[in-house]
Each structure stands twice: as C-alpha cells, then as structure tokens.
Amino acid sequence: xxxxxxxxxxxxxxxxxxxxxxxxxxxxxxxxxxGAQEGAAPSASxxxxxxxxxxxxxxxxxxxxxxxxxxxxxxxGEGYCQAVMYFAExxxxxxELVENGEDVLYSPGAGVSVAAADGCAExxxxxxxxxxxxxxxxxxxxxxxxxxxxxxxxxxxxxxxxSYFSSLRCFExxxxxxxxxxxxxxxxxxxxxxxxxxxxxxxxxxxxxxxGLYAVASTYSGAEVSRFSGGNFEHALxxxxxGVRVFGGNGEFPLICALDDGLYGLDSAGWTTPLLLWEExxxxxxxxxxxxxxxxxxxLLLDASGPALLEPASPGELSGRVTLTIASLxxGLYGLDxxxxxxxxxxxxxxxxxxxxxxxxPEDALTRxxxxxxxxxxxxxxxxxxxxxxxxIRRGHLADLAPLLESGAGGLSLDDIAxxxxxxxxxxxxxxxxxxxxxxxxxxxxxxxxxxxxTPQEYLEAEASxxxxxxxxxxxxxxxxxxxxxxxxxxxxxxxxxxxxxxxxEEFISLLECACSIRETPESQMTGVYMSPSQALREGLEYxxxxxIGNVSRIDEFEREVGERISLVGMPTPDGSCGSQLQxxxxxxxxxxxxxxxxxxxxxxFLLMSYDMDYGEGSNSAMPVYRPYLDAQIERAIASTxxxxxxxxxxxxxxxxxxLLAAVDCTTLCDSAxxxxxxxxxxxxxxxxxxxxxxxxxxxDRLSTYVAEQS
Numbered sequence: 050x051x052x053x054x055x056x057x058x059x060x061x062x063x064x065x066x067x068x069x070x071x072x073x074x075x076x077x078x079x080x081x082x083x084g085a086q087e088g089a090a091p092s093a094s095x096x097x098x099x100x101x102x103x104x105x106x107x108x109x110x111x112x113x114x115x116x117x118x119x120x121x122x123x124x125x126g127e128g129y130c131q132a133v134m135y136f137a138e139x140x141x142x143x144x145e146l147v148e149n150g151e152d153v154l155y156s157p158g159a160g161v162s163v164a165a166a167d168g169c170a171e172x173x174x175x176x177x178x179x180x181x182x183x184x185x186x187x188x189x190x191x192x193x194x195x196x197x198x199x200x201x202x203x204x205x206x207x208x209x210x211x212s213y214f215s216s217l218r219c220f221e222x223x224x225x226x227x228x229x230x231x232x233x234x235x236x237x238x239x240x241x242x243x244x245x246x247x248x249x250x251x252x253x254x255x256x257x258x259x260x261g262l263y264a265v266a267s268t269y270s271g272a273e274v275s276r277f278s279g280g281n282f283e284h285a286l287x288x289x290x291x292g293v294r295v296f297g298g299n300g301e302f303p304l305i306c307a308l309d310d311g312l313y314g315l316d317s318a319g320w321t322t323p324l325l326l327w328e329e330x331x332x333x334x335x336x337x338x339x340x341x342x343x344x345x346x347x348x349l350l351l352d353a354s355g356p357a358l359l360e361p362a363s364p365g366e367l368s369g370r371v372t373l374t375i376a377s378l379x380x381g382l383y384g385l386d387x388x389x390x391x392x393x394x395x396x397x398x399x400x401x402x403x404x405x406x407x408x409x410x411p412e413d414a415l416t417r418x419x420x421x422x423x424x425x426x427x428x429x430x431x432x433x434x435x436x437x438x439x440x441x442i443r444r445g446h447l448a449d450l451a452p453l454l455e456s457g458a459g460g461l462s463l464d465d466i467a468x469x470x471x472x473x474x475x476x477x478x479x480x481x482x483x484x485x486x487x488x489x490x491x492x493x494x495x496x497x498x499x500x501x502x503x504t505p506q507e508y509l510e511a512e513a514s515x516x517x518x519x520x521x522x523x524x525x526x527x528x529x530x531x532x533x534x535x536x537x538x539x540x541x542x543x544x545x546x547x548x549x550x551x552x553x554x555e556e557f558i559s560l561l562e563c564a565c566s567i568r569e570t571p572e573s574q575m576t577g578v579y580m581s582p583s584q585a586l587r588e589g590l591e592y593x594x595x596x597x598i599g600n601v602s603r604i605d606e607f608e609r610e611v612g613e614r615i616s617l618v619g620m621p622t623p624d625g626s627c628g629s630q631l632q633x634x635x636x637x638x639x640x641x642x643x644x645x646x647x648x649x650x651x652x653x654x655f656l657l658m659s660y661d662m663d664y665g666e667g668s669n670s671a672m673p674v675y676r677p678y679l680d681a682q683i684e685r686a687i688a689s690t691x692x693x694x695x696x697x698x699x700x701x702x703x704x705x706x707x708x709l710l711a712a713v714d715c716t717t718l719c720d721s722a723x724x725x726x727x728x729x730x731x732x733x734x735x736x737x738x739x740x741x742x743x744x745x746x747x748x749x750d751r752l753s754t755y756v757a758e759q760s
Contacts, residue, residue, distance in 0.1 A: 113150030202239035221260030258298025354384030484671035
C-alpha cells in the first residue's frame with residue numbers, strides 16, 4: 050500500500066518513515082479517499098489476500114555462514130555470491146568467492162586480497178589488491194560463471210593507483226569504485242568515465258533497481274540521495290528520518306530504505322511503501338550490514354547473526370507462530386534470538402530490553418521489570434544477568450526446570466546438563482545457559498599438594514613466608530580479596546528459602562580479619578617488564594595466579610606452560626574446601642507463571658545446542674553445558690595434538706577436569722544488593738573505622754532485614 054509522505058509522517062506513531070523530496074519540488078501529493086495516491090502507478094506486487102499488515106508478509110531463513118568475514122554480498126543469477134575472508138592455519142588472510150554459501154567459485158590465492166565484488170550481465174567484477182614492494186597494486190578482474198578470468202584491468206593506467214577503494218557497484222552503464230570521500234565511475238569495459246569527490250567522506254554508493262547509480266550521504270536529520278548523470282552525482286531526494294539506511298532496489302523500487310522498524314520501498318518520485326515491518330512478520334534484525342534484492346521478491350540480508358534469506362510468506366504461516374518474550378536488563382542474546390526465530394520451531398522469540406537501549410541503569414531496568422511482573426505483565430523468560438536470582442526464587446518468580454527435564458519433555462533430561470548439580474539452588478534447577486567456565490586460582494603442586502582449596506589462615510601463613518621480591522597474587526587488594534571470598538561465602542550464609550542469614554559468627558569475623566591483614570599488591574604499584582602468569586608461577590614471583598578454565602584442555606595446557614604440576618585451589622574458603630566457582634554464560638530462567646512452558650523449554654533446548662563446537666574447541670572462552678557436546682569435546686581434545694606435538698588433553702587431564710567440576714559447588718550468580726551491603730560495611734572495617742566484630746554485627750542486622758523482605 051503506497052502512502053504519500055505527508056500522510057506517512059502524520060502516521061509516524063504507527064510506523065516512522067522518511068520524508069522525501071525529489072529535486073526542488075516537494076514530494077507531498079494529495080491523497081484520494083482511503084489513502085490511495087493519485088496518479089501513482091499500482092504496486093508491482095499485489096497485496097496478498099488475508100493479510101492486514103501495513104507491510105507484506107515475509108519469513109526469514111538462515112543461510113550457510115562462510116568465512117570469518119563477508120567482504121561483499123550480491124545477487125548472482127537466481128541466487129547470490131559472497132566475497133569472504135578467512136584466516137588460514139598459518140594466520141594469513143585468505144579470500145574466496147562463494148556461490149550460494151557452498152561452492153567456491155574463485156580464489157585469488159595467497160598474497161592477494163579481494164576488497165569488493167559485484168555481478169553484472171557479463172560476469173563478476175572483483176577489485177583485488179596484491180602486495181608489492183612499497184605498497185600494493187590494485188586491479189579489476191572480470192570472471193565468468195565457472196570462475197575463469199575474462200578480463201584484467203590494472204588501476205595504475207587509469208590513474209587510480211594512489212586511491213584505495215573498498216566498494217564496487219555494477220550498474221546499467223558500467224561500474225563504480227568507491228573509497229573514502231571519492232568515487233571512480235568506469236564503463237562496462239573498464240575505461241574511466243569520471244572521478245567524483247564527495248563532501249562527506251562517509252558517503253556510499255548503491256546500485257538502483259532502475260539500473261541507475263546512486264550516492265547516499267547521511268545527515269543529522271536523515272540522508273541526501275544523489276543520482277549519477279552526466280559525469281556527476283546530481284541531487285535527487287532528501288530523506289528526513291534520522292538513522293535511515295539506503296540500499297539498492299529491485300524491479301519495483303529503485304531504492305529500499307531500512308529503519309529501526311523495517312524496510313520501505315522508495316520510488317523515484319519520493320513515494321514510500323512499507324515493504325516489510327519486523328514486528329508484523331515476527332522477525333528480529335540486529336546490526337543490519339547489507340541488503341540485496343533477489344528475484345521473486347526475495348531479499349538477502351546480512352546482519353549480526355550472519356546471512357539470511359527473506360521470502361514472501363503466507364499470512365497463515367506467520368499467524369500460526371506463538372510469541373515468546375524474554376526480558377533483558379542490559380545484555381543481549383547476540384543474535385541467538387534471530388537464529389531461534391529462523392529455526393522453524395513454531396515459536397517467535399521477542400527480546401524485551403528493559404534498559405531502553407542502555408539509557409536506563411540496570412537498577413532502574415530491574416525496577417521496570419518488577420513493576421511489569423507485579424502488574425501481571427511478566428515476560429515468559431529472563432536473561433538473568435543483573436537479576437537477584439536467589440530472591441526471585443524465594444518470591445516464586447522462577448520456575449523449577451528439573452521436573453520438566455526429568456519428564457523428558459523437549460527431548461532433554463537432567464543427565465544432559467553437565468553442571469546440573471552446580472546450578473541447583475535449594476533443591477531446584479532454575480536457570481540454564483549454553484556454556485560455562487570455571488573461575489579458579491592456580492598454584493604449584495609443590496606448595497599445595499592435591500588440594501582443591503585452602504583456608505584464609507593458610508593464605509596468611511604463605512604470605513608471611515614469601516621470599517623477598519615475591520608476591521601472593523597480582524593486583525590483589527583488600528576489597529577485591531574480600532569480594533572474591535565473600536561472593537562464595539554468602540551463598541551458604543544466606544538461607545533465602547527460610548528468609549534468614551548468619552554473618553555474626555567467628556568464621557565470618559575471621560574472613561574479615563584476614564582481608565584486613567593481607568599485603569596489598571595493586572597493579573599501579575607493580576613495575577618492570579610484563580610477565581605471563583605461567584612464568585611468574587614457574588619462577589616463584591607469584592604464589593598463586595588467577596586462571597580461567599574455558600576449555601577442556603586448559604588445565605593441561607597451562608601446566609605445560611608452567612613446566613611442572615599445578616593445583617587448582619581457587620580463593621580461600623573457611624574450611625579449605627573447593628574455592629573455584631562456575632560462571633554460566635547467558636543464564637536464562639523461565640517465569641513460573643508463563644503460559645508457554647513448552648515453548649520456553651524449546652528455546653532452552655535450542656540455547657543448549659547453539660554452542661559452537663568448532664569455535665569452542667580452539668578457544669579458551671567457555672565449555673558446553675550440554676553433556677553430549679562436552680563429552681565430544683573431551684574426546685576430540687584427547688585425539689588431537691597441540692603445537693608441541695603432544696596431545697592437547699591426556700586421559701589424566703580429563704579426569705582432573707571432571708574432579709574439579711564435581712568439587713565446584715557454587716556459581717558466580719549472587720544477589721548484588723546483598724553483596725553491596727556486605728562490601729559497604731567491610732570497607733569501614735578496612736579503613737579502621739570499626740572492628741571486624743562490629744562490622745559483622747551491622748552486616749547481620751542489615752542483611753536480616755533485607756533477606757526477610759525478599760518474599
């Protein structure tokens with residue numbers, strides 16, 4: 050349904066659009082009864098029956114991701130091509146032209162980079178740069194459908210050797226190379242037609258669906274669009290909507306505009322047609338980088354989650370999906386919601402950002418979320434970062450997932466959760482994530498033996514016996530020591546189910562006194578050349594070092610770096626038990642009153658299986674929560690070798706990892722408000738303003754009130 054721009058602006062509360070003008074004449078035209086545009090040609094794609102949306106119904110499906118970075122994305126025949134860059138095993142950047150996400154059509158080989166590519170009637174033009182003495186040499190290469198070279202056009206004879214171009218666009222008259230603040234237009238044979246300078250160095254060039262070539266310059270209020278004619282770009286349209294992005298068009302629209310709420314077709318007269326509204330089609334798009342029209346009204350897009358295909362859909366196909374909502378206070382799902390929505394599960398996941406794009410603090414966002422829950426408008430799920438998990442469990446906000454898993458619903462069971470016991474709170478399993486790591490501290494086996502923990506007294510004794518020039522731990526201060534120790538201690542000192550706590554005792558007073566007594570070694574006082582943790586440990590310059598275990602082979606690898614056996618003790622605990630903590634990535638909980646528990650479980654299943662096994666195998670980021678994945682990762686590591694030729698993981702190392710996992714009994718998820726109360730009173734103790742006994746009594750009084758209120 051085409052709309053005149055004046056009416057579109059008046060309806061901006063429904064769908065914000067760009068106000069445009071063509072040349073010097075305003076584009077506002079009268080409207081016929083019912084909002085039809087007088088004198089406008091009918092839409093080339095009739096509106097589907099049974100659809101009452103402002104835009105058109107589309108479905109999204111993920112396309113194969115290829116390479117580490119997409120250089121160019123363009124239509125090719127009935128499909129598409131990608132010029133991609135990937136890192137070879139030796140670290141070099143390699144380039145390939147990939148057809149439909151699967152078949153490698155062309156590769157320039159080592160030492161040659163592809164800066165841009167686009168298709169035309171003759172074949173595919175590539176802009177390549179090859180390293181040479183004193184710089185690089187650029188050329189245009191035309192290849193055919195089988196990857197054969199049809200034509201080479203060096204840039205130097207064209208007088209373009211001194212410019213670096215990063216974009217190539219083919220249009221009806223030839224092609225355009227574009228760099229920062231300039232463009233070079235060539236004819237179909239590669240001869241230079243014109244060179245143009247842009248006032249805005251950020252201006253970019255797109256190929257119109259009408260065969261024309263357009264330049265777009267972003268402005269504070271929108272964008273200025275110019276069309277190439279007579280050797281230069283002449284002003285064509287003014288878009289008066291901030292944040293508008295302009296892409297090439299198709300046979301129906303010369304250009305397509307992207308706004309926060311969707312895509313709009315833009316014709317040469319300045320008329321705008323809602324093409325695809327994200328919310329109507331239950332689509333989520335984040336970080337849109339590229340949009341390419343394909344045949345059959347299809348659209349190819351590239352966003353933060355990778356390449357995807359948008360295809361016309363039937364109204365029933367969209368209306369049959371059940372909407373699930375998940376609340377976030379600050380972080381996001383990093384494209385996981387998009388991949389879930391593309392998976393064909395029958396559910397549509399909508400992320401509710403309670404921080405309003407980061408404009409609200411996590412505390413204010415939490416207040417907004419709590420108000421919605423109290424008003425009966427709770428979302429189906431929560432991204433639990435920043436949410437007081439223990440308090441919410443006591444309030445009954447979070448559903449216990451264990452009964453669902455034990456029933457085998459969704460094809461999952463508790464045995465599939467590698468860290469189910471570590472995630473259990475008060476006998477229930479209230480959250481899951483896709484991956485985890487272990488926060489620990491490592492020391493030499495000769496100092497710690499086989500221990501998985503140590504006491505505060507042992508910390509002070511070791512500190513007293515250090516030789517000159519050695520320290521206990523790098524960048525250790527009293528507040529940091531106490532935070533790391535207390536964030537674990539408080540998880541057993543607070544009985545959230547019973548609404549009581551216990552901090553006024555000799556054990557906690559001893560922790561406070563230990564924190565007051567340690568020798569501080571802040572980073573600001575450290576001098577000298579940087580030394581890796583493994584070297585500092587090996588040479589005895591540090592007694593213990595922090596160690597993140599985010600890979601099944603990390604313990605063995607770090608031990609090889611040190612050159613001798615190590616012990617993983619974590620931070621001190623009152624009884625010397627395991628001092629390591631489990632940190633869960635993207636923890637998700639389900640609202641106990643959600644009307645869609647099956648859908649929530651379907652998303653949790655997708656979350657568990659979204660872990661990237663290939664990336665996780667070679668990085669020290671996080672290990673999979675899904676037990677079959679973790680077992681497979683352990684088997685791979687045992688079967689593979691590292692740079693030294695030794696196995697990445699020994700069977701003994703795998704046993705040590707499982708032993709550590711079994712010993713870890715708490716996570717880093719804790720009530721930040723409760724921890725802040727403890728740290729606030731402890732700070733006065735560190736400053737000498739009150740004794741450890743006095744601080745413990747005040748902490749007990751304040752926390753008793755706070756914990757009792759969380760019901």
